Amino acid sequence: MISGCSKKTSGTTSDQSTDVTQGGAMQEETTGKTGSAGKKEVVIWDYFETDAQKEMMKTLIDGFNSSQTEFVASHVYVPFADYEKQLTLGVASGELPDLVILDGCDMASFISLGLFGDITGQTTDIEWNAYIEGPLSSTMKDGKHYGVPFATNCTALFYNKDMFDAAKLAYPDENTTWAQFREMAKALTKDGVIGFGNAGTNTDEGTFQCLQWIYTAGGSYTDIKGGVKAFDLMQNMIEEGSWSKESVNWTQSDVCNNFIGENLAMMQNGPWQIPGIAANAPDLNYGVTVLPKFDENSGQATSILGGENMGAVSKDDMSGAVAFIKYYDQTDIMIKAMQQYGSFPPKTEAAKDSYWTSDPIQKAFITQLNTSIPRGPSALWPSYSAAIQQGVQEVMTSAKTPEKAAEDTQAAVDAVE
Incomplete structure (x- = not known):
């Protein structure tokens, strides 16, 4: 397991991609520029495998790292087949990243396990009512926010x-x-x-x-x-x-x-x-x-609903995770990411972008999303x-x-x- 706690680092690569293989070994590649010493790490886990998905994450991370001077983000690839196992082990050991991108239907069970922390008080400036109701509800429990919808789709x-x-x-x-x-x-x-x-x-x-x-x-x-x-x-x-x-x-x-x-x-x-x-x-x-x-x-x-959520891992210091979530919450950032990814943005206004609404096939899915609901949500x-x-x-x-x-x-x- 790779620890991704928010700590002071020196000479960290701004878009460092680490691969956790099924055998537990790491394959590390660096892409992007080197960050300044003293920045706090924000480590993100994902299971993205396609070139388009990897390029989307690189663009997001490079953009975040260039947008501020307090944090430096990187991401770790964990094979989908091992994802739940690695997260469960991480909950037990405490060795976890700052953010986890995961299938929306799995989030409720990990909220119940204590993986994700309540970010409601730290995100009062996010307009939560701008999100499509179904994806948003899959990131919540008892009225509290534990992350943000990342990508959404339906049939x-x-x-x-x-x-x-x-x-x-x-x-x-x-x-x-x-x-x-x-x-x-x-x-x-x-x-x-x-x-x-x-x-x-x-x-x-x-x-x-x-x-x-x-x-x-x-x-x-x-x-x-x-x-x-x-x-x-x-x-x-x-x-x-x-x-x-x-x-x-x-x-x-x-x-x-x-x-x-x-x-x-x-x-x-x-x-x-x-x-x-x-x-x-x-x-x-x-x-x-x-x-x-x-x-x-x-x-x-x-x-x-299909698609992913981005959950903030419960830690004493969740400021880096919250900062990245707020960066992604920007409509223009979200639109660009989802165009690269090949999915739909989970914000109502973002989904109205002409990239989707001008195409009759894409537009049909936007219409269907209005009456789409998450699986569960249930632990x-x-x-x-x-x-x-x-x-x-x-x-x-x-x-x-x-x-x-x-x-x-x-x-x-x-x-x-």
Whole structure:
């Protein structure tokens, strides 16, 4: 483990990137300029692997280090597979960084473990109401702030325009109901093409995609029986052949590959797939809209939030962590970072930037974010997720009726303690 406490340093590199490998060894590389002696370190952990993500972090850290003279920031790469383990060990040993970037659905459990500290009193100058409600709530507990939303995304409905045109069907839009969506999928299921597919794999990735249907039906992650009509829809469409039976095994990448291959007319997926579609299928004529709503009297469908939060680690001196959070809170800084990252900014005003709103595909995700909610938030989220995904698997494979699956899943989530 690498200790990143706020302490006086000498000759520190301003953007020092340290790699903690699975074996615990460190691979260190330096990028950027050397900081002045006497500055306090601000160490950030992340699990970012792509070149775009690394460049985004370099830009953020260089910008922060150039913006003030009291602190010098650096970041440590920890492999995603080891992330929770390293954080849990760090809580026990006290060897932790100043800031942690982590999946938003994991933050509640680490707040409960005592990893993150209350920064409410040190951030009174942050306009918290400028943040999108869902991402913001995932960084809070009992009205207190423990960090800031870093990046946000959700899933929406992709559709193949050429297939809709050939079938003489109107494109789905914000008024499309479940009944209309089902009829569209049936009409498009022919000649080796299946109307719709999503990721129902037996992991939290599957919960991320499937839980929104339960919410849209009137349920929640603790009220499965209230959303039983979602199980009805899934099973009926799979048995009709208009919702791919392979969804039970598919990851989100699998779903996108089948959409690119024109094996699916519609898919549920996220904005991170857009660059891959552009690179691998530049001529694919497709659109994106919000997910179908329950019925004509319902509001916009719910989607489930993805993305990361940046939590401030609980320490006697959290001034460096707070300073970096305030730097990132600046709208122009956030916009630039998310453009590099390929995600959406969690502030309402930042998300209105023309970079996203001028593109109809990106704009559809911004609209969907308005009714997106976090997984949980709950310190026991992994247990809830496992119970929900078991129910989804049973429905998709017709191992149980929707009613029986909802009853058993409800019992499983009720048993989570």
